[in-house]
Amino acid sequence: MTGWRLLLTRPAEECAALAATLAEQGVFSSSLPLLEIQPLAETPEQRDTFRNLNRYCAVIVVSKPAARLGVALLQRYWPQPAASLPWFSVGAATGHILAEHGLPVSYPSQGDDSEALLALPALQQALNTGQSPRVLILRGEGGREALADRLRGQGVAVDYLPLYRRLLPHYAVATLPERVYAERLNGLVVSSGQGLQHLLTLAGADWPTLARLPLFVPSPRVAELATAAGALAVVDCRGASAAALLAVLREQAPTAL
Numbered sequence: 120m121t122g123w124r125l126l127l128t129r130p131a132e133e134c135a136a137l138a139a140t141l142a143e144q145g146v147f148s149s150s151l152p153l154l155e156i157q158p159l160a161e162t163p164e165q166r167d168t169f170r171n172l173n174r175y176c177a178v179i180v181v182s183k184p185a186a187r188l189g190v191a192l193l194q195r196y197w198p199q200p201a202a203s204l205p206w207f208s209v210g211a212a213t214g215h216i217l218a219e220h221g222l223p224v225s226y227p228s229q230g231d232d233s234e235a236l237l238a239l240p241a242l243q244q245a246l247n248t249g250q251s252p253r254v255l256i257l258r259g260e261g262g263r264e265a266l267a268d269r270l271r272g273q274g275v276a277v278d279y280l281p282l283y284r285r286l287l288p289h290y291a292v293a294t295l296p297e298r299v300y301a302e303r304l305n306g307l308v309v310s311s312g313q314g315l316q317h318l319l320t321l322a323g324a325d326w327p328t329l330a331r332l333p334l335f336v337p338s339p340r341v342a343e344l345a346t347a348a349g350a351l352a353v354v355d356c357r358g359a360s361a362a363a364l365l366a367v368l369r370e371q372a373p374t375a376l
Contacts (some may be wrong), residue, residue, distance in 0.1 A: 121145035153317040186216040207217035296325035
């Protein structure tokens with residue numbers, strides 16, 4: 120596994136955490152954040168939503184930024200204990216942020232996706248507590264609709280509350296391919312569909328060459344997007360955690376361009 124030299128593309132804070140975990144396992148990595156998290160300006164909708172959380176049978180948090188920003192709003196506008204309201208997260212890392220603030224959170228033990236979350240018995244129990252279940256989803260601006268569509272198919276009313284947007288940081292032209300070539304990187308890691316799109320943008324004319332490198336993705340959906348974009352060696356980690364990435368690295372032999 121020590122032969123891997125990976126390009127990490129998550130937001131800066133997450134890149135740093137992942138790089139440290141990989142280094143402990145002897146994996147070299149180079150961080151080039153392709154997602155910048157920009158919190159949205161606080162709105163009356165945000166304040167009203169958090170002052171009336173008791174209208175929901177569950178709150179679902181889909182990302183770590185949504186967890187951090189959601190907790191901050193909770194502390195300002197819902198000062199009473201929130202232990203009676205069940206919280207859910209798509210992944211363990213997001214769930215840990217909520218748990219650190221005393222929230223009763225459940226998340227899948229295997230898989231970091233909507234399908235795994237929907238299969239949780241605790242979520243189904245929460246949805247069956249009333250005649251007209253309503254769920255709040257905390258997420259970024261312009262997120263996916265798959266989770267809400269599945270819930271609505273079960274007769275659940277769904278409210279979204281976007282808390283941030285994801286931007287592509289500014290880099291000089293050719294920064295990404297130059298980094299890959301100069302540091303002899305032999306694998307690319309993306310954490311979302313939007314991260315993949317930003318990777319393609321920065322790769323530019325070098326994408327046909329970079330597309331030959333193993334591309335580690337977090338889910339079947341992102342794997343399909345990567346394959347459609349021309350990536351030739353897509354590896355679905357079935358999760359966005361460091362543990363999921365390390366598991367597939369142990370099974371894959373590194374290659375070079």
